[in-house]
Amino acid sequence: MADYFERLNYALGDEDTALEYTILPEQSRHVLGVAGCGGRLLPLLARHPARMTCADISAPQLAFTRLRLALLEQTDRQSFMDFMGYWPETSVARRKSIFRLLDLPPLDRRWLADLFHSRHWQAPIYQGAFEQTLQRLAKINGLFTGKAGRAIFQFRDLGEQSAYYQSRFPLKRWKAVIALLGNAAVLNSLLYKGAFPRNNLGISSREVYLDIFHTLFTTQVVRESFFLQMLFFGELRYPQGFPLECNPQVFQLARKAQQQCRLTVVQGDIFDCASRCRDVDFVSFSDVPSFLPAEVGMDVLQRLRPALGEDALTVIRGHLHVVRPDSTGFCDVTAKFQEAIAREKTQLWRVQVYRQTSSVQVSR
Template identity: 80%
Template structure:
């Protein structure tokens, strides 16, 4: 488990950041969340919170998060897109030039420079262990489903796509790919190094993934999913599926908001970091509770409750392992955000949204 936090696990990420963006109201007081690769927090910054706390126990993830914020603050949208790798054909010298002019903490600069040099300044969004796992799976997928699988990305609308999926998509060969993707032992070996949370959904991982992808193929335009693009091509080819940070308006809003936001990027356990405050209005916990011991995960809302402001919202994600927290003092408002959850372009997550109803009175 310790090795899992000593490398860059995510550079593009495995969550559609548009979900939390849709939930967070504008001009919140204090937003706290797992830093990850920085993409979610950059997008949330566009909602103009007064204060933002980004926490992670992984030093590489924090370095990548600070890199994203440095690009946001010190470059423009074009340079951001070029550097991160959202535009194809960008030469290494262009990335090197942008990086050379960034003001970064010296330790981050050394670590990032070593990473980029070791990968010959390839697009940074593909350098995380998760993204490289998807690239390997894309090669396997290509061997199994070939042109017939990739052809679904040529469909012009959802009706045409659904018809292709029913009649022409190589579904039997795709199920063989799902058997690999749904194998917890394979995921442990390729990515999680033994840290993959135990499936507690009551159905097999294979059945869970079949449901996830059936939903994606029949309810969403596949070009609009960066996750599906990665699984079929090993790279992002269609701008419709680019993460929210690529939207010029969101980027500019986040950049403008940065000057008026008290931003803190800190290494540590997200729950411990939240508990140091008394005014948090919005918490994005990602799937952190899934990795906690059962008793700790169940009590996560109770642990952070004293740190929350009145009517604060907490968003929790679970993949194959979903924590059912003690909701005392909270109400489940997930149903209010079903439209946004249905639009989430990975569909990997069981999303839970809670609102505090009975704040703890803390003497000051």
């Protein structure tokens, strides 16, 4: 497990932050979230919280988070898009020049410079272990499904896409790819280095992935999913599928809000971080509970309660391992956000949303 948190696992990420963005109320007092690569929390700034605390136990992930926040604060959207690699025509010289002008903590600058140098200053959004795993899977996918598989991205209309999927998409060959993707041992080896949470859904991983991708192919225009673009091309080719941080309005709102928000980035356990917080209105927990020992995972909401304000919302994601926490003092309001969950562009997650109904805050 330790090895997993000592490298850059995510640079683009595997979550569609539009979900948390939809759930988070405007002008919350305090947002607490797992930093990840920063891509989840940057758009949440656009909701103008008075305070935001980003926590992570991984130093590489925090360095990448601070990089994103520095780009947001110190550059414009064009420079952000160029540097991160959303525009493939960006030159190495251009990327280096942007990096040179950023005001970053010395340790971050040294670590990031070494990383980028070792990767020949290629697009940062593809430098995480997850993104590189998807690039390897995209090559395998291409061998199996070829042009017929990639052709599904030509459609802008869901009806036409669904018709192609049902009649011309290489479904049998795609299912062979799913057999690989659905192999927990493969994912454990490629990405999680032995830390892959055990499947507790009661059905095989293969069945889970078959359902996920059938849902994506039949309910969403696939070119609008950054996850599917990565899985078929190993890169982002269609701007319609760029993550929410790329949206011009969201970027500008986040940039403006950053100037007024009390923003803190903390290395450490999110529970330790929460113990020093108060009046938290919103918690973006990602899938952290899935990685915790069973008894700790069950207790996540109770451990957060002292930090939470009245009616605070907590969003928990789970992939193949879903934790059902003790929700005493909370109301499960997931159904209220079902439409937003259905629009999530990866569909990798079982999402739970809880609202606190009774506060146990103490004065500090």
